[in-house]
Structure formats: C-alpha cells, structure tokens
Amino acid sequence: MVEIFNIERTKSLGCFVNFKSAKGTLNGLIASGELSGENPAVLVCCYKNNEMQREYIATYYGKWHVPASPKAPHIAQKIPSTTSSFFASSCLSPSSE
Numbered sequence: 001m002v003e004i005f006n007i008e009r010t011k012s013l014g015c016f017v018n019f020k021s022a023k024g025t026l027n028g029l030i031a032s033g034e035l036s037g038e039n040p041a042v043l044v045c046c047y048k049n050n051e052m053q054r055e056y057i058a059t060y061y062g063k064w065h066v067p068a069s070p071k072a073p074h075i076a077q078k079i080p081s082t083t084s085s086f087f088a089s090s091c092l093s094p095s096s097e
Helices: 019-032 085-092
Strands: 002-006 012-016 041-048 051-060
Touching: 002 019, 012 019, 019 051
Parallel strands: none
Antiparallel strands: 002 012, 002 041, 041 051
16 A cells, blocks of 8 residues: 655645556646646655555656665575485495496
8 A cells, every 4th residue: 555645745645555546646636736846746655564665755757757666685595405425425426337
C-alpha cells in the first residue's frame, strides 16, 4: 500500500494499492490545479504489513517519475563441503583396475 501526501506533507492525497493505481487521481489533481508548479511532486510512503518500507518523492514532467528502489546487497555465504574424503580421494586418484 502507498499513501501519498503533498510535498509539504500537510495533506494526504489518498491511499492506494500501489503507485500505478494512484496515477489517475494524481493526474486529475494536476488538471484541477490542486498540484501545481513547473514540475509537480508528491511524497510517497510505501507500507507492507503496516510497516514503513520506503519513502520517496515522485515528480511529474510529462509523466510520473519514481526514483529506482535501492537494491539490497547480496551477501555471499560459504557453502559447507558435503563431499567425503573417500569420494574426493577416489575422484583424484586413478583407478587401478
């Protein structure tokens, strides 16, 4: 869920399933003059399970622009060895058949 505020965060412009579903309402607010300026902008707060996940500013210049979401760093983990010493030694030494 996203909640959208004016840029001063003094007025809630509504709650929506996602930002894409809010675009029609936001475009209507621009057309009515309620969101004005050279490049209208809104503050977007994203929630998951009632917990804030992300907050960003979306701007409009011809279409709505949303900043890219930061990627979570990938943490490499060492995989424990599952091969036995017998298997490793049998693979490395030539068979004497």
